[in-house]
Amino acid sequence: MALRRAWLALVALALIAAAGFWVYERSFAQGASSLKAASNGRLDLFASVVEARVRRLEPVPATIQLNPVVVRLLQAPSAAHALAANDYLSRLNAHLGSLAVFVLDVRGVVLASSNTALRDDSLRGEDVSYRPYYLEALAGRSTRHFAIGSGGHAGYFASHPIYDGPRVVGVAVIKIGLDALEQTWPMLGAPALVADANQVVILSSQPQWRYTSLAPLPTERRVDLQLAQTYGALRLPLFPLSVELSVNEDSQEVQGLLRGDEARVSAALGQARSRADFMVLGRSLDGMDWRVLIFTSLAAVRHQALLDGVGGAVSVAFLLLLALYWAQRQRIERQKLGAKRQLEQANAELEQEVGRRTQELTDANTLLRKEVAEREQTEKTLRAAQNELVHAGKMAVLGQLAASITHELTQPLGGIRTLSGNAAEFMRRGNHGAAQENLSIVARLVDQMARIIDPLKSFSRKSSSRPEATDVGRIVEQALFLFQLRLRHEKVETDNRCEPGRWIAWCDANRLEQVLVNLVGNALDAMRDAPRKTLRITAELRPEQEQVPPAIAIQVQDSGKGLSEADFAHLFEPFYTTKASGVGLGLGLVICRDIAAEFQGALQAHNVPEGGACFTLTVPLWQASLHPKTPVTP
DSSP: OHHHHHHHHHHHHHHHHHHHHHHHHHHHHHHHHHHHHHHHHHHHHHHHHHHHHHGGGTTHHHHHTTSHHHHHHHHSOOHHHHHHHHHHHHHHHHHHTOSEEEEEETTSBEEEETTTTOTTTOOTTOBOTTSHHHHHHHTTOOEEEEEEOTTSOEEEEEEEEEEETTEEEEEEEEEEOOGGGGGGGGGTOSOEEEEOTTSBEEEESSGGGTTOBSSOOOHHHHHHHHHHTTTTTOOOOBOSSEEEEEEOTTTOEEEEEEESOHHHHHHHTTOOSOOOOEEEEEEEETTTTEEEEEEEEOHHHHHHHHHHHHHHHHHHHHHHHHHHHHHHHHHHHHHHHHHHHHHHHHHHHHHHHHHHHHHHHHHHHHHHHHHHHHHHHHHHHHHHHHHHHHHHHHHHHHHHTHHHHHHHHHHHHHHHHHHHHHHHHHHHHTOHHHHHHHHHHHHHHHHHHHHHHHHHHHHHOOOOOOOEEEEHHHHHHHHHHHTHHHHHHTTOEEEEOOOTTTOEEEEOHHHHHHHHHHHHHHHHHHTTTOSSOEEEEEEEEEOOBTTBOOEEEEEEEOOSOOOOHHHHHHTTSTTOOSSOTTTOOSOHHHHHHHHHHHTTOEEEEEEOTTSSEEEEEEEEBOOTTTSTTOOEEO
C-alpha cells in the first residue's frame, strides 16, 4: 500500500513538473515574440528618424555646382571669387542646418567653406586629399560615409563631383551633424548603438561603447582607416561584449546572440548583476551601410513565463488534488455509512452508561460543594487567626520597646511641664515675649512627640494585607527609629546601606515594617554579649530569571555568634526560640516567613564568614508597566 502511494505521488509530481515546464516554454516563446515585435516597431521608427534627419541632405552637394560663383572659383581661383563662394556656402549651410559645406579643387585643397568665420573650425586652405569622400568624388562617383573631421568633430560626409563640361574640376562636400540623433535614444527604451560599414560603433546610448569595433579589424583595414583618418587618432578597441549577428537579406532585419558571463554583460549594459539574458535586434539603414542594434532584456519575459509556469503547475496540482479529494470523499462516505451503524448501536449502550455516570457525578458534585464550603470557612478562620497573630506580634514588639518609647516621651513631657509653668509665671508678670518664646518651644516638643508616636500608630494599627508601591529605604528608617534608644544605649554601630527612594517594592508597607522590626530586634538580641556590635542592612536587585520575576533582596546582618546546626534545622518551626526562657515565644520568624509569603516573597538565613547571622528577605520589585498608577508609600 505504501509503495503504491509512493508511485502515485511520483507520477503526480512528474505530471505537475511537465505541465509547468510546458506552460513556461509556451509563455516564454509568446513573450519573446511579442517583445521582438515591439522592439522591431521601435527600430523601424528609429531608422525612419535617422534616415529623415541624415539622408535628406545627401543630394545637396550635387546642387552646389549649379551656382555660377562656385564654378568661377574653380575655373579662376581668386580672393573675390572665394569671398563670393564663402558667402553662398555660409547662407546655404545656415538654411540647411548642417555642420559645414565646402568646395575642394582637384588637388583636394579646400577653396571655399561655410565656416570661414570660425577660427577653430575653418577648413579653408586645408588639404583633405587623403579623405575617401574626395577620392571617390574625384573619380566621378558620389559617396557618403561617417568620419571624424580634422577639428575632432564627428559627422556624416556626403560628396559629389563638380563638372565643367565632361571634366571634373572640383568636389562639393556637406558635413551633417549627428548630435540630434542622441536625443532619439529614449524612444528605443533599451541600450542601443549605431555601427557604420566598418562595424565600428559611431553612436550609442552607452558612452563607453562609442568608437569600439564589433569585430576584429584586419591589419590592412586598420592601416587604410588610419591613412584616411576616418576615426582620427582613436585606437578602436573591441566591443566589450561578444555579439554574433545574422542578417536577413530580404527584410534587412538583424538578429544576434549575446555571449559572456553575467558579471561582464551586466557591467557592459550598466545594469545590476542578473542573468546574461538579452535579445539583440537590429536594422540595416537603406543606402547608408549603417546598422542599428538594440539590446532588449528578456528578464521580464522570463519572469512572466516563470509565473505562468508556476500557475500552470499549480493548476494541474489543484486538479489532481480535486480528483484526490473526490476519491477521498467517496471513501469517507462509505466509511461514514459503516460507522453510522456502529454508532447507533453504541449510542444505546452509551445512553445507559451516561445515565448511571450522571447520577454518580451529581452525588459527587453535592459532596464536593459541601467540602468546598467547609474549606472556605476554615480558610477564613485561619486567615483571621493569622491576622490576629500578626497583630499580637506587633503588640509584643511594642511591649519590648515600651521602655525605649517611655524614655523618649519622658524628656519632652518634662520640658513641656517646666516651660508651661514658666510661661504662666511670665504671663502673670506681664512678660509676654518670654512667655511666647516658652510656648514656641513647647510646640516644637509636641511636634517631636508626634514624630515619635506617628510611626508607633502606623506600626500598631490592625489592617489586612494590601500590596502597594513601597519605598524600602523609608520602611528601613522607620524600623530603625523604633530602636534608636536601644541602639544608643547598647552602643551598636549601624551601617544602613538601603537609601530611601532607590528601591521600590510591591508589598504591604505596614507588614514589611513589622518583618524588619522583628529581624532588627533579633539581631540586637543576638549581639547582646558580643564584643563588637555592628548591624548592617543592605539591599540589592535580583534580576528576572526563568519563571521568577525581578525582586529586591533585603539583608539584615549582625555580628553575633551566628546560628548553630540545630537552629537551622528548627529555625522556622513554631515555638522554637534561641532566647532565654520567658523572653520569647518562638513565633516571630514564623510570622515573618508567612508575611513574606503573602506578598510572593521569601525569608532565608545563613551565617557569614566574619561571624554573625544574616537574614535575607526577598520582596517583589514594583514595575511601573504593571502598576503605572500606583502611588509610592513612604
